[in-house]
Amino acid sequence: MILETTHTALAVLFPETETEDFQSEAVDTEAAEEEKKGPKKVAEPRKNGIILRDYAVHGYHLDVQLDPSQLLEAVAIIDSLDYFIESITGVDWIKEEQMEVIYDFSRYDFDLCRVVLRTRTPRAAPSLPSITSIYAGANWHERETHDFFGIKFEGHPHLIPLLLPEDADFHPLLKDFKA
């Protein structure tokens, strides 16, 4: 089962946190409760670690939050497990003054497992390592994320506007963007 294999492989990145027993199926009840309370209460910032998500609700299985320094290591593990890259995108959390970058991976297989890697970077100077050295296909996705959010991907070979005009100096998906 690839879900268990991936979970075990990625758990190496989080030695301190007690990852709950896999069989216990402690699917995100905690997170779900938190969601029910709604946006009125400010939720605690999520700690780095792996959460098993309910596929029927969220559409993916493993939700991994990482420190930017662990990103390349995690993507290398994903690569070694034969995943293909689906997309990279950003989310601007303006209230928390952070930018989140989300990496989606899936597999060409009937043993289904969708992995979501997320990592956060300060909004004032957003910068993350580029994963183009591992997944060549990340090139356009990272350029697009740079276009829309202004996140700098260190080590990207060609970080110029892709979808926006070549002289664009604005980032339209920022929440404080005014046209």
Add this chain to the structure above:
Amino acid sequence: MSVPVRLQPDETFVLNVGPQHPATHGVLRVKMEMDGEYIVNAETVIGYIHRMHEKMGELKTYPQYYMNLSRMDYLGALGYCHGHVLLIEKACGIEVPERAEYIRAITVELNRIASHLFWFGAFVMDLGGFSPLMYALQDREHILDILERITGSRLTYSYYRFGGLYNDVDEEFVESTRKFVPRMRKSLKKYRGLVTGNIIFKKRLEGNAPLSRETCRKYGATSAVARGSGINYDVRKNEPYSVYPEFDFDIPVYTEGDSMARYKVRMEEMEQSLRIIEQGLDKLPDGPIMPKKAPKIIKPPVGDYYQAVETARGNFGIRLVSDGTKNPYRLKLRSPTYSNMHLFDESCRGLLIMDALAFMGSIDLVIPEIDR
């Protein structure tokens, strides 16, 4: 007095293909560094018709934004709409009546055939054969007529609703679709004789731009690009959604990885879609097409949701980050051709320019869908 033009033996030059060029099927530009007729390096430039669909997603409410999805891909709009409604239904927990799901599957498959037919005609025209396009458009016209009757439009269908459909189908739809299926089978047989078996066509495509499984994986290629390279991946089978598990159909896979393999995969996909349509019509249950308790205001609970569907061009993914309000906090569209086209730069190196254009045609490009 004329002076002879002297060419340096190892000199390369830059050839600009597009943005307005018939072979790119839209406003796509490829900068090619050429050594004579051979491509040394290529860089694809996209974004000429970028419309910032994702920002519109944040500014509009869910039902308002739904119309945008059918403007993404003008040949296979229903597949994209399907992805969006499935995502919202999943996030809000809306139950969809069975009849609605069956009609969705039938119409998506009809749309897939229409899209593949257009690709088929345009692709063969890229290679210099004009008449197949006319045959293909004639067949496609029947599908457009069928869909126009029930959806109200011929191209940018916005037929689905959160929870069901805008309009029920009637006897005439069932009848005309049933008539269409044998007609299409006959046409596919004609195409096999006219095009697939054609010796010139075969010599052009066999061995053209072979892609390895590894290349597909690193770029995230899906659809016929992946299935032509021996990857048995189709979201309808690998990650079943809607009523697809109820249908008996096969996923054509070829291992050669060349343009001929990609061509054959799409041609066989049309046959499989016909099978799905036939079974769908046989099994079509009676009942309502909208749930009794469809919410009037769509407000998905806080969270992060993802939905993938198999459109005519491959794995289309849509991610929603909801903050519990009427507008999405973030809506990401993962378009399949974006990833499929990305591998062109690397894979066209060393090809003759004519072969590279054949390869480009075999990817099945729809530019508004890349640029979003």
